[in-house]
Amino acid sequence: MPDIFLPSTLPLVPLPPPQLLYPHLQATLQIPSSHLAVLLNAIAENATRHKLDSSRIIAIVPVVEIERRVGRWATAARIKSVTKVASPPDTFNIILEGIARIRLPRSLPPVLSILPPLPLPISTYSLPVSDLHILENVDLVPLATALLPPQLHEKINLIPPTLLADLLVSVLQIDWDVRAELLGVPDVQERCAKVYTILSKLVSDRGLAPATTTKPLLTSTPATIPRSRALIRRPLGPPTMGLPEDLQPLDSLFQRRLNEISSSAGQAITRELKRLSKIPPQSAEYGVGKTYIEWLLSLPWKKVTETPHDLDLAKARSILDDEHEGLEKVKRRVVEYLAVYQLKRKLFEEETAAKLQEKKTTKTTHQAVQNAAFDASTAGELLELIPKDERKALEETQTPMDDILTKDVYRDKGPILLLVGPPGVGKTSIARSLATSLGRKFHRISLGGVRDEAEIRGHRRTYIGALPGLLVQGLRKVGVANPVILLDTAESAVGTSNFHGDPSAALLEALDPAQNWSFHDHYLGDVPIDLSQCMFIATANTLDTISPPLLDRCETITCSGYVTSEKLAIAKRFLLPKQVKENGLLAVGVQMGDGVIEKVITEFTFEAGVRSLEREISRICRTKAVEYSTARQSTHSPYNPEVTSNDVDTILGVAHFDPDVREETHRPGVVTGLAWQASGTGGIMLIETTLVPGGNGQLVLTGSLGGVISESAQLGLTWVKSHSASLGILLGDTDPYKSHDIHLHLPAGSVKKDGPSAGIGMVLAIASLLTGRVVPSTTAVTGEITLRGAVTPVGGIKEKVLGAHRAGIRKIILPKKNLREVMADLPESVKDEMDFVFVGTIEEALEEVWGKDIWTDTSRPRLEAKL
Ligand SMILES: Nc1ncnc2c1ncn2[C@@H]1O[C@H](COP(=O)(O)OP(=O)(O)OP(=O)(O)O)[C@@H](O)[C@H]1O
Numbered sequence: 001m002p003d004i005f006l007p008s009t010l011p012l013v014p015l016p017p018p019q020l021l022y023p024h025l026q027a028t029l030q031i032p033s034s035h036l037a038v039l040l041n042a043i044a045e046n047a048t049r050h051k052l053d054s055s056r057i058i059a060i061v062p063v064v065e066i067e068r069r070v071g072r073w074a075t076a077a078r079i080k081s082v083t084k085v086a087s088p089p090d091t092f093n094i095i096l097e098g099i100a101r102i103r104l105p106r107s108l109p110p111v112l113s114i115l116p117p118l119p120l121p122i123s124t125y126s127l128p129v130s131d132l133h134i135l136e137n138v139d140l141v142p143l144a145t146a147l148l149p150p151q152l153h154e155k156i157n158l159i160p161p162t163l164l165a166d167l168l169v170s171v172l173q174i175d176w177d178v179r180a181e182l183l184g185v186p187d188v189q190e191r192c193a194k195v196y197t198i199l200s201k202l203v204s205d206r207g208l209a210p211a212t213t214t215k216p217l218l219t220s221t222p223a224t225i226p227r228s229r230a231l232i233r234r235p236l237g238p239p240t241m242g243l244p245e246d247l248q249p250l251d252s253l254f255q256r257r258l259n260e261i262s263s264s265a266g267q268a269i270t271r272e273l274k275r276l277s278k279i280p281p282q283s284a285e286y287g288v289g290k291t292y293i294e295w296l297l298s299l300p301w302k303k304v305t306e307t308p309h310d311l312d313l314a315k316a317r318s319i320l321d322d323e324h325e326g327l328e329k330v331k332r333r334v335v336e337y338l339a340v341y342q343l344k345r346k347l348f349e350e351e352t353a354a355k356l357q358e359k360k361t362t363k364t365t366h367q368a369v370q371n372a373a374f375d376a377s378t379a380g381e382l383l384e385l386i387p388k389d390e391r392k393a394l395e396e397t398q399t400p401m402d403d404i405l406t407k408d409v410y411r412d413k414g415p416i417l418l419l420v421g422p423p424g425v426g427k428t429s430i431a432r433s434l435a436t437s438l439g440r441k442f443h444r445i446s447l448g449g450v451r452d453e454a455e456i457r458g459h460r461r462t463y464i465g466a467l468p469g470l471l472v473q474g475l476r477k478v479g480v481a482n483p484v485i486l487l488d489t490a491e492s493a494v495g496t497s498n499f500h501g502d503p504s505a506a507l508l509e510a511l512d513p514a515q516n517w518s519f520h521d522h523y524l525g526d527v528p529i530d531l532s533q534c535m536f537i538a539t540a541n542t543l544d545t546i547s548p549p550l551l552d553r554c555e556t557i558t559c560s561g562y563v564t565s566e567k568l569a570i571a572k573r574f575l576l577p578k579q580v581k582e583n584g585l586l587a588v589g590v591q592m593g594d595g596v597i598e599k600v601i602t603e604f605t606f607e608a609g610v611r612s613l614e615r616e617i618s619r620i621c622r623t624k625a626v627e628y629s630t631a632r633q634s635t636h637s638p639y640n641p642e643v644t645s646n647d648v649d650t651i652l653g654v655a656h657f658d659p660d661v662r663e664e665t666h667r668p669g670v671v672t673g674l675a676w677q678a679s680g681t682g683g684i685m686l687i688e689t690t691l692v693p694g695g696n697g698q699l700v701l702t703g704s705l706g707g708v709i710s711e712s713a714q715l716g717l718t719w720v721k722s723h724s725a726s727l728g729i730l731l732g733d734t735d736p737y738k739s740h741d742i743h744l745h746l747p748a749g750s751v752k753k754d755g756p757s758a759g760i761g762m763v764l765a766i767a768s769l770l771t772g773r774v775v776p777s778t779t780a781v782t783g784e785i786t787l788r789g790a791v792t793p794v795g796g797i798k799e800k801v802l803g804a805h806r807a808g809i810r811k812i813i814l815p816k817k818n819l820r821e822v823m824a825d826l827p828e829s830v831k832d833e834m835d836f837v838f839v840g841t842i843e844e845a846l847e848e849v850w851g852k853d854i855w856t857d858t859s860r861p862r863l864e865a866k867l
Contacts, residue, residue, distance in 0.1 A: 006076050006100065007050045009117040010059040011042035012108075017176040020183065021060045021075045022166035023098040029060075033090045036082070038114045043079075046117040059102060061111045062180050072104045073184040101186050140164050140192060143199040146208040147172060165195040174198060243277050250293050262301045268527045269293050288461055295468060296527065300475055304482040304533060305440050311342045316437035323433045324426055325570045326562070330419070333557050334434055337417060341438075344414070413513040418490065418538045418551070421559030422682075422799060424609020427539040428488060430559070434537065435484035443474040447507075448489040456506040458523035468523040471510055471531060482533035490538040491546045504547040511536055511553055544795075561608025561682070561802045563827050564601050571597045575614045576621075583621040585641075590624045592617075592643045599645055604652050606806065608682070608799060616652060623651045666777050669769030673761035674782040674804055674812070675753070676796035682803030684780055687758060687765040688745045695741025697721070703746035706754025713744050715785060716762030719842060720770065726855050727846075729770045736770055757794035759785035760813070763842050764849065773850050776811075780804045781845065783815040789842040793817035798825045801834070811835040813845050 013029065021027040031039070043056060056079040077096040085091050108118065144156050144164065148171075159167060165188075169179050178198065185191040243251055254269050261269075276289045316338050320331045417434075419427040428444065435442035450456065450470075459466035467473065474485060487507070509515050510531055518528035538554060540546055562570065572594075580590050592600075600620075605612040620643055631639035643651075675685035692700065699717050701710050720727070721737065729736065744762065746753055760783035768775050775781075782800060783791040793815045794800075801822065804812055814822070816838040823831075839845045846854055 006057060006102070007046060007117075009046060009049065009119050010057060010076060010102075011039065011046055011117050012059045012061050012074070012111050012115040013039065014063040014111045014113065015060045016063055017180075020062055020170075020176060020179045021077055021096055021098045022170060022183065023075060023100050024163055025098050025166065025170055026080070027060070027077075027096050027098075029094040029096060030085070030091055031094065033092060035114060036092050036094075039094075042114060042116050049117065057099065058096075059104075060096060060098070061104065062183065063111055072106070073186075074102050074104055075183065076100050076102050101183065103186075140168060140196060140199065143196065143203055144168055146203050147199065147206075165192045168199060169195055172199070172202065174202075243273060244281060246281060247273060247276055247290075250290065250297070253297055254293070257297055260302055261296065261299075262527070262530075264527045265296045265299070265301060265524075268525065269296050284464070288464075288466075292461055292523075295472075295476070295523070298476050299472065299529065300479050300481045301530070303480050305480045311338060311438065313339055313342070316434075319437045320430070320433050323574075324430060325573050326566050327426060327430065327559065330430060330557055330559050334417075334430065337414075338434070338437060340414065415555040416511055416536045416538055416553055418540060418546075418554035418556045419559055420540050420543055420556055422561050422608035423541060424607060424611030424614075425559045425561060426609070427559050428486060431484065431486045431537045431539065435535075438484065438535070440535065441478040441480050441483040442486065443478045443483050444486040444488055445470045445474055446488045447503075448492045450492060450503050453503050453506050454522065456503050456510065458521040460522045461525065466523055468521045469506070471519070472521045472524065472529060475529070475531075475534075481530060482535070484535045484537060487536060487538040489540060490550065491540040491542055491544070504550055508547075508549055508553065511550070542796075558798075558825075560798050560825065562610065563802060563805065563830055564598060565829055566827070567601050567610055567613055568594060568597055570610050571601070571613060571617060575610060575617050579614065579618045579621040583618070583625045585621060585625055585628060588628055588639055589641045590621055590643060591641045592620070596643055596645055596648055599648055600652070604648075606683075608802065620648070620651050666774040668772050668774050669765055670777075671761045671765040671768060671775045672777060672780040672804075672809065673758045674780050674800035676755075676757075676800050676803075682796060682799030682801070684804055684807045684809060685753070685758070686747050687761045688747065689765045689769045690743050690745075691736060691740040691769060692743050693740055695739070697737030698741045700741055700743040701745075702743070703749050704752045705746060706752060708756050709746075709754050709758055712756050712759040712785070713762045715787060716759060716766055717742060718787065719763055719785065719789060720766045724770070727767060727771055742766060742769070755794075756784040757782050757800075759783060760791055760815075760839075760842065760845055764845065767846060771850075771854075773854075775849050778809055779811040779813065779849065780809045781813040783813070783839070783845070785842055791815045791839050791841060791845065797821050801826060802830065805830050805834060809834070811837065813837045813839055813848055816840045 015021060015027065015029060019027045019029070039058070043058065046057075057076055058079065059074045060077045061074040076099045078099055080095040080097050083093050083095075085093050105119070141156055141164070145153050147168075148156065156164070166182070169182055182191060182194060185194060251273060254266075254273070258266065272289050272293050276286055276293075279286055279289075313335055317331065317335050320334060324331065417431075419430060421427055431444075432442050454469065456469045456471065458469035458472060468476075471485070474483070475481065510519055513532060516534075517530050517532040519531045520526075520528055538550075543551065543556065571592075576590065576592060576597075580586060597617075600616050601613060604616050607613070624641070624643070628639045631637055669689040671687045673685045673687050674682065676682050699714060701713055705713070720729070724737075744765065746758075761781045763785060764775055764781055767773075782794055782797075784794055785791055797814065797818045798821065801812060801814075810833065812834060814836065819836075819838045822836055837848050839848060
């Protein structure tokens with residue numbers, strides 16, 4: 001039960017008819033901006049006088065024709081919100097919520113306008129708990145039932161009788177004078193008796209009969225208060241009566257879980273149980289309804305994993321270290337994230353504690369008015385009985401009931417971590433370790449192939465076999481409201497709306513801290529679910545296709561591919577021991593030397609991550625498991641845990657064909673470019689050109705090329721053509737463009753290729769073809785070109801370079817503007833082994849490959865490669 005504290009002086013504000021403010025109800029006061037300024041000054045003065053940070057409490061005095069005060073009673077009220085109205089101009093609506101009746105001093109001047117803070121003899125005219133018993137004599141419920149529409153009947157039972165009298169006279173359009181008089185009746189019994197007389201008259205005037213009550217009234221002794229309070233919290237009263245037998249188990253489960261579910265879920269279950277009790281159990285609808293109730297009962301509305309208040313960052317780091325090799329930057333960033341999370345949470349908890357403390361101290365300096373019959377859980381119900389026009393204005397500032405109940409829980413509003421990198425580099429497993437460090441449950445949702453909004457937001461219950469969306473399903477699976485949820489392959493939830501809706505929009509709503517405390521899943525209908533306590537982490541292979549609004553919510557951490565030495569370390573420390581264990585060889589083990597593992601890495605796997613490597617190691621372990629089983633059965637051949645290089649060949653067979661190994665031969669017209677696949681893996685890509693006799697300088701393109709890459713080829717040819725003279729291509733009377741077409745092909749025709757980064761490679765290939773000079777196959781190039789010959793930066797450079805390194809390339813020509821990325825992000829071992837040449841123009845690139853004398857050297861045969 002919250003206590004309300006009133007300062008001993010309050011500014012006074014006149015409230016003309018027809019409005020009248022009772023404790024716990026709302027009223028809207030419309031005032032011009034000049035009056036608002038006076039009011040705010042008076043409030044500030046009062047706050048300073050009482051050394052309060054803010055006191056939005058004022059006294060609302062009912063007045064008639066502005067000069068005549070009615071009686072000696074007013075209402076202490078809290079300002080809930082101030083909003084500017086569209087018309088009349090310069091006018092504000094102030095929404096007030098009554099706190100308690102206050103008696104005004106005899107000497108008070110007429111309240112003609114807003115008055116500065118004046119001392120008021122404040123008494124506790126709200127109800128002490130022990131006074132409740134007096135109400136049993138004057139039961140207003142039957143009268144209220146007769147007078148109010150049926151949909152409100154059940155709610156009347158939930159309203160404490162002490163409030164009912166005020167509430168009824170407010171909603172039943174009783175004369176203002178009568179209402180003002182009732183404000184001056186602080187004694188509850190007297191007030192209820194008066195209201196009883198008024199309502200009885202109204203009932204008989206309208207020719208209605210008072211209903212007989214079944215109302216569980218609040219009972220007399222303080223000892224029974226908690227039970228009564230539970231009753232108040234209960235959404236719609238027990239529906240058990242008259243339920244069919246097969247609904248009884250559900251109902252009793254409902255009763256047991258009453259305190260664990262949100263009030264809106266409780267209301268929905270009550271409604272559904274009632275509805276089901278009226279329809280035949282054989283109908284399909286009956287089954288649908290039962291499943292719906294089961295879902296509502298099984299969700300973790302309020303249950304959370306308790307997380308330690310002091311997160312041990314060193315321990316978190318050691319969990320990350322224990323489960324992952326390398327990934328230094330990623331680990332550091334994850335620990336930073338945890339540190340910030342912990343700090344924010346601590347700060348929040350300290351603030352909450354300080355507020356509580358402040359309340360306690362204010363109690364000693366200010367008179368406390370006990371608000372016996374009002375608590376947050378009745379607020380929502382009450383609201384519905386408040387006149388509509390007032391309610392509308394109030395709703396904007398309303399916090400939902402469930403939110404009030406759990407408002408002291410910390411909800412992280414920070415960005416979502418997005419781990420980006422090629423497959424198999426440990427993104428998922430880092431997220432899992434983060435959940436372990438936080439002591440939270442972990443749930444992974446794969447967004448791959450999610451094209452339908454219903455997969456995120458659920459299907460409406462009208463569909464047969466309808467289910468909630470992936471998020472709600474996930475919550476039920478983990479059984480707590482605060483898990484770490486990993487949204488895997490987030491790039492797949494593309495931001496395209498189609499006739500199935502827009503999954504990324506639904507996802508955004510779920511991730512938005514401003515909305516996700518009341519996420520609406522279609523299956524759950526009008527029952528909102530709180531996702532704000534979940535911690536979301538996303539992973540993606542590439543940022544290219546991720547929806548921009550989603551990306552905007554995220555903070556990106558890049559996990560790049562591994563080089564051989566890193567893979568070796570991962571294999572030795574994690575993959576091999578894991579596979580040995582999984583294949584039942586823990587007792588005898590499998591020994592693989594560094595050279596052997598390296599052979600598996602370089603000859604049998606061609607990937608940025610370590611997934612295939614793990615698969616190959618698993619194959620080796622399986623073979624060793626067969627050997628071990630055979631050895632156990634025969635005494636002749638003992639088991640040998642050692643795996644040699646030859647064993648690898650025997651077990652894994654012929655080394656895999658790898659398109660990503662550099663060419664051994666050097667040929668004019670062939671250049672090695674760099675590619676970056678949608679999976680996030682980098683590699684090399686050959687650019688082949690040849691001259692086709694009988695043409696006229698046209699460009700023929702093949703190899704599944706997209707629009708952008710085709711334009712790059714055209715651009716490359718144009719550049720070479722325009723520099724033909726200086727490159728020595730047009731010599732004497734031979735003009736290759738008049739007698740030949742140029743065919744440019746990118747092998748692996750089944751793979752779609754696009755992007756601008758092959759531009760410089762195309763220029764080199766065409767120039768090489770026409771000048772007859774070769775580009776060494778150990779050299780790779782990447783960079784976009786412009787028509788004027790500038791080389792501009794490209795994306796995915798780190799993965800491309802790592803892919804080139806794997807393929808055996810030792811020199812890379814790349815755009816100057818990518819220099820910082822290369823220097824900052826690449827492992828030292830790669831930087832040591834490779835030669836990087838940064839160029840700003842095409843000329844620089846050509847000179848780098850063929851030397852400065854390319855512009856004058858015309859001695860070489862010009863055409864070497866012909867069909
Ligand atoms: N640095 C590492 N240390 C230890 N194990 C690792 C490391 N990187 C990857 N692994 C292991 O590789 C396997 C694949 O990792 P994981 O599933 O996390 O990859 P991912 O990056 O999420 O891939 P995808 O993008 O395909 O989902 C896991 O078994 C993981 O433990």
